[in-house]
Amino acid sequence: MKAAVLHPPDHTLRIEDAVPPTPGPGQVLLKVRACGVCRTDLHIVDGELPAIRSSLIPGHQIVGDILEGATAEMPVGSRVGVSWVGGVDGTCPYCELGAENLCDAPTFTGYNTDGGYAECAVARADFVFPLPDALDDLHAAPLLCAGIIGFRSLRVAGVEPGDQVGLFGFGASASLTISVLQSLKCKVYVSTRGASHRKLAESCGATWVGSEHDKPPVALDRAITFAPSGDVVVSALSSLRKGGVVAINAIHLDRMPQFDYDRLLWGERQIRSVANMTRADARDFLALAGKIGIRPKATVFKLDQANEALAAIRNDAIDGAAVIVP
Ligand SMILES: [Zn+2]
Ligand SMILES: [Zn+2]
Numbered sequence: 001m002k003a004a005v006l007h008p009p010d011h012t013l014r015i016e017d018a019v020p021p022t023p024g025p026g027q028v029l030l031k032v033r034a035c036g037v038c039r040t041d042l043h044i045v046d047g048e049l050p051a052i053r054s055s056l057i058p059g060h061q062i063v064g065d066i067l068e069g070a071t072a073e074m075p076v077g078s079r080v081g082v083s084w085v086g087g088v089d090g091t092c093p094y095c096e097l098g099a100e101n102l103c104d105a106p107t108f109t110g111y112n113t114d115g116g117y118a119e120c121a122v123a124r125a126d127f128v129f130p131l132p133d134a135l136d137d138l139h140a141a142p143l144l145c146a147g148i149i150g151f152r153s154l155r156v157a158g159v160e161p162g163d164q165v166g167l168f169g170f171g172a173s174a175s176l177t178i179s180v181l182q183s184l185k186c187k188v189y190v191s192t193r194g195a196s197h198r199k200l201a202e203s204c205g206a207t208w209v210g211s212e213h214d215k216p217p218v219a220l221d222r223a224i225t226f227a228p229s230g231d232v233v234v235s236a237l238s239s240l241r242k243g244g245v246v247a248i249n250a251i252h253l254d255r256m257p258q259f260d261y262d263r264l265l266w267g268e269r270q271i272r273s274v275a276n277m278t279r280a281d282a283r284d285f286l287a288l289a290g291k292i293g294i295r296p297k298a299t300v301f302k303l304d305q306a307n308e309a310l311a312a313i314r315n316d317a318i319d320g321a322a323v324i325v326p
Helices: 038-044 137-143 146-156 172-183 197-201 230-237 261-265 279-292 302-313
Strands: 003-004 015-016 027-037 061-069 079-082 086-087 119-122 128-130 164-168 185-193 209-210 220-225 240-248 269-273 298-302 321-325
Touching: 003 128, 003 302, 027 079, 027 137, 027 302, 061 137, 061 240, 079 137, 086 119, 086 321, 119 230, 119 302, 128 279, 137 172, 137 279, 137 298, 137 321, 146 240, 146 279, 164 172, 164 298, 172 185, 172 197, 172 230, 172 279, 197 209, 220 230, 230 261, 261 269, 298 302, 302 321
Parallel strands: 164 185, 164 220, 185 209, 220 240, 240 269, 298 321
Antiparallel strands: 003 015, 027 061, 027 119, 027 321, 061 079, 079 128
């Protein structure tokens, strides 16, 4: 099969004729229909995430058809999605508590295991998700990482229907999240830098849009921050009502600045981080995305153009997501 393969310490992918994977027990073999390109793929290819394999096929937003390993629920030919969390141990204290997103020994698709920049891929049968017919391949693939994590952020922030919700930063993930908020009849206040991001927020129907220095005109019930910046977290915190929650949708922050506890956190305000996702998050989000018709903007790249797809994400050269179609 054709695949785009990383050979560390290289920082480019080689398009190769690779041996098709064989599914082991409990795994499915997928014919890849499309694979979204995530910023995390860039971090892997650039070596910012340490290499753990001598060769690797990246890609963790896979839409594929089941070829082998079918189950009663997912017969041969079922179209399914695969995300970043490719498996958990099921035995650590977090898994036993039902918090599998915090598992001590997770595996990550396209990092610990080969991913979807290929014609075929294997995945754990219990970590593939049914995709509603309403989502075609190109529009489903970009939802499978940023979309699910954005949805989890809303859960972590405790968003209730009708809430006034702030989004701090407005890139790909936030633009998927706003559709979910609108389906919950929430009012959405967007603070973001970059005129293009503000324009995007306006076109998505935000109630209010301002720059990173503007404060939303109301006290927010919930806020989600998307920028890897502690200053943004403090801005979000200073916009909350008493009892409000900030959920941080970022793996790294530059630093956490000192802030005034009495004025900003007291009053039972909370700051929470968002880590990975559970299978329930994925299933619930994908079903909802089909129902409300989330259609992220996507640009198609052929598998031969995998390096160009990564470059497009690196350079912010395309509007919306990049999707590789083998
Ligand atoms: Zn676990
Ligand atoms: Zn991702």
